[in-house]
Amino acid sequence: MSELTKAIKEKTESMLTADHCLSCTSCMAGCPVMEASREYRGPKLVGPAHNRMRFSQEDVEESLDFCSNCKSCDRACPSGVEVSTLNMLRRAEYYKTHPHSQRDDMLAHGERMAKLVRSMPFGASCANLGMKIGKSLGIFKSIGIAGERDMPAYASKSFLSMFKDIRQTSSEKKIVFYPGCFINENDPEVGVAFVKVMQKNGYEVLVDREFNCCGSPLVVTGYLDEALEHAHNNVARIYHWKQQGIPVVACCTSCSLMLKKEYHELFDEPEMKEAAENVYDAFEFLAMLEDEGKLNTKFGSLTHHLLYHVPCHLKSQGFGTPAAHILGKIPGIKVELADAGCCGMSGNYGFKQDKYDISMKIGERLFERIATSKADTVISDCGTCRLQIQHGGHVEPCHPVEILAKAYGEG
Amino acid sequence: MKHSDTIVIGSGLAGLMAALTSARRGKKVTLLTMGSGSLSLNSGVIDVLGFDENHAFVESPRKGIETLPKDHPYKKIGMDMLEKSVEAFLAFTKEYHFPYRGSLDKQIMVPTAVGTLKPTCLAPHSMDGTGFKGCSKVIIVAVEGLKDFYGDIIKENIRPLLGEDLVYEIVTIDTGLTGGRDITTLDVARWLDHDKGMTTLSEALKPYAKGSETVFLLPQILGTSGHAGALALRGKLESEVIETTCLPPSVNGLRLQKIFYEALRDSGVDIIEDTKVLRAVRKGAKCTAVVAQAAAREKTYEAEKFILATGGFYSGGITMREFEHPKEAIFDLPVWFVPGEENWSNEQLFADKPQGFAMTGIRTDENLLPLDGNGKRVYDNVYVVGRNLGGYDFCFEHSGNGVALASAYKAAMM
Structure with a gap:
């Protein structure tokens, strides 16, 4: 390989991946926002095609505002173009000269x-x-927030304050739990269930109060400078734990995607890639234990038919759906994949009044799936997916780790 | 480390067919994919062989295959496996409510978006040009705001093909979808998935429908699910409705993709998406595992058998960073090509001669196991299918999906 081709190949900066676009339209076929709205010109045009005009300063693509960063385009692309990341970088560029609402x-x-x-x-x-x-x-x-939705309620106690009262059996084997904002503030039971699951597998769970929000809500609204500050803080903390050989594990798939992949795609700092190696999604971690024959499979029997909505940001982590496999091992549990595409919520996207109808239209396939499925419980790893399932599917979903915790029984 | 009986890499037609056929044999299958595969870019009709080496039209794919050179993939696959793969495909599409028709003995002529007729072997009813037979009037249905489907061009080109004596009329439908971005056939098909769209269309076309005298020629818009849309419109109009091939995103390819994924789920295939397979782990003549890139780390997938369906140059299954050094990146299989710069390409892109570069690919034995330049087997358990195979120009001879289907079927049955 010549020096030049090698240099081209080794360039990983997201902006440069745009040049790999063949304009094949795979991303258009996969984009849920395009399906729901004709106002969005679509990932191919707004992402890579528009990016080729990046030297033109005044150039603003209005419909960029419609991208939800669900990353369906990135997953559809046969050429590795980081379309959604291009969009987020462009959005941040826009807000450098335009005020935020x-x-x-x-x-x-x-x-x-x-x-x-x-x-x-x-x-x-x-x-x-x-x-x-x-x-x-x-x-x-x-002020432009979807009036149809309830804002997610604060739990009476945050996960971090509940954690203080959890009495764990100490262990040589430790992991650091990264709860993220949603589990910490709104859905702490997921964190509690996770601690229980890890304890049952011989791990002691630590928390790190110096972590802050992963930055996902900042990235999608164009506050990229602030997101970078969060990234620097969190990456330093991840490094701190990495040096001690303690992995960082998250239950929220948007947090884990941000820590594992998006930081590096957005900011292209080598430390981010190195730190990412120490971050795991919860079921990814459990699946690795299983591979080593170390997963505790002493499950009690449960009677559940689960409908599993796999979050987009889990799909983008490229390791399949280990939760379906692991929960499937519990006696009495049947897991059915919803296979209904994006739920339409995409973090704070569905909370925007002007995106509410699009968000609900994207969710229609999932809502219908929930209505017609014989499942008794809907599960999903992502907190905002669960909010959408609650709102549009009219059921009370839970995180897969809560089912697993239940299977381990009392105590 | 996950262990499967069979790992299939790639989610184009070959990969999907290989995974499904393997799973239906009772194998534990893992499908590793990067990108959404070729079907959204692919008409989804199965061309087996449209033209021979001299670019002469082939009346019967079965007979045409007999004349192919011995290194052509079909010669390795064999007629028996081709027949069985066609049978299996027809049965599968019927089972999932999207029945294809056709046989290896006779071509189906499929209308295109420019009004020509292209030969194919298997197609759904809605794309089968046989339906023009006996009609006296062709109504070309254009859609307001839909680019790449121009009634006038179609009329001009199809008239000499179907007969100057037929009446041709162009009707333009207003879907109400205009006003935003440019619309695609996929937008219109999604509109027609719902009763409102279907009623609007059928009401607009009804005045032109005169039973079997009329055939409606439309872009690929009749719904995104199997043949439901075509059945509904045919029922309402009591006339034949035929769709053309169109520019991507291909609605018909997506219909086919949809039933494949349904069937894969039903057969228990574990699908790992958005993961690029990087390299193979080798032990003697066997591959024991492949290593794939997930977010932040690599994952190892073990299996007894591997089916390579990553495609050719377009999808990066085969790459060439330096001239005359084509590579297959995962297993580092020897890639055959036509040597000599002067033989590499034909400067007339649409000429009646094959392109040298298009012949690039992996050569195999009759078991579809890869061979090196001396005809020596490179792996005992890595099967090569679809566009990864060398020695044919699918574009020139119209054989892409046929080779994909038959090679995938054979590899899965080995």
Whole structure:
């Protein structure tokens, strides 16, 4: 291989992957937003094609705003073009010269808000009440947040404060749990179930209070500079644990995708790639234990027919669906894959008033699947997918790790 | 490390067929894919052999294959396996409510978006040009705002092919889908998945329908699920409806892809998407595992048998960074090519001569196991299928999906 071809091959910067686009339209066929809306010109044009015009300063592609960063285009692409990342980089570029709306500021900074709420006595209850009142008065709607949805309620206790009360059996084998904002603030039971599962497998779970939000909500709303600050902090923490040989494990698939892959795609810093090697999705980690013959399979019997909605951001991690396989080992459990595409929520996308209809239209296939399936429980690894399933599918879904924890029985 | 009986790499027609056939034999199959495969870019009709070496039209694919040179993939696959693969494919499409028709004895003529007729071997009813027979009027249905389907061009080209004595009329349908971005056949097909769209279309066409006298010629828009859309419209109009091939995204290819995925799920195939297979782990004459790239780390997948269906130059299954050094990246299999710069390509792209570069690919024995330049077997358990195979120009001879189907079937049965 000549020096030049080698140099080209080794360039991994996302911007440069655009040049691999053959304009084949695979991404267009796979894009759920294009299916739901004709306002979005589609990944091929908005991503790689428009990127070729990157030298033109004034060039703004209005319909870029419609991309939800679900990454269906990246998965469809036969040539490795990081289409959605191109879109997010471009979006950030746009906001360098355009003001953010109050709505975007709010949707991007859930972590900031949560910190404020938690700092007040009865903060969570007050905030939940406030959100209910706010919704009925149409305050959210007035700033561009989908009035049809409930804002996710704060749990009375965050995961991190619940964690203090969990008595674990200590072990030589340790992992650090990265809860992410949604599990920590809204759905701490997932974290509790995860701790139980790891304990049953002989691991002691640690937490690291210096981690902050992975930055996914910031990236999709164009606050890329802030996302980079988060990345630097989190990557340093991951390194810290890596040096001690302790892996970092997440249950939220958007968090794990951000830590494992998107940081590097967006910011192209070698440290990010190296740190990523120490980050695992929960079921990816459990599947690795299974491969080594170390997964505790002393399951009690449960009677469940599960419908598994696999989140887009799990699909983008390229290791298949180990949760389906592992849960399938539990006596009395049947796992059915929903295979209904993207749910339409895409993090904070579905919370935007002007994207609500698109979000719900994308979700139709999944909602119909839920309505016609004989399953008694819907499972999904992603917190915002679960919100969408609740809202549009009218069922109470849970995280697969909660089923696994149940299978390990009491105590 | 996951262990399977069979690992299939690639999700084009060859990969999907290989995975399905293997699973239906009771094998534990893992399908590793990167990208969504070729079917969204592919008309989804099965060309077995349309033209011979001299670019003469082949009336019967079965007879045409007899005349092919001994190194052609069909000669390795054999007529018996080709027949069985066609049988299996027809049965599978019927089972999943998207029945294909056709046989190896006679071509089906499929209308194209420019109004020509192209030969194919197997096609769904809605693309079978046989339906023109006996009609006296062809209604060409254009769609407002749909590019790449021009009624006038179609009319001009198809008139001498179907007969000057027939009446040709162009009707343009307003779907109400205009006003945003450019629409594609896929947008219109999705619109026709719903009753509202189908009713609008059938009401607009009804005044032109005169039973068996009329044939409606449409772009590929009749729904995204099997033959449901075509059946519905045919029922409402009581006339034949025929779709042309179109530019991608290909609705018909996606219909075929959809039933393949349904069948793969039903047969318990484990599908790992968005993972690029990087290299093989070798032990003697056997491959024991492949290593694939997942986010942040590599994963190893073990199996007894491997089927390579990553495609040719277009999909990166075969690459050539330096002239006359083509590579197959995963197993590092020897890649055969036509030597000599002067033989590499024919500057007339649409000429009636094959392209040298298109012959590039892996040579195999009759078991579809890869061979080196001296005819020596390179692996005992790695089978090569579809566009990874060398020695044929699928574009020139119209044999792409046929080779894919038959080689995949054979590899799975070995």
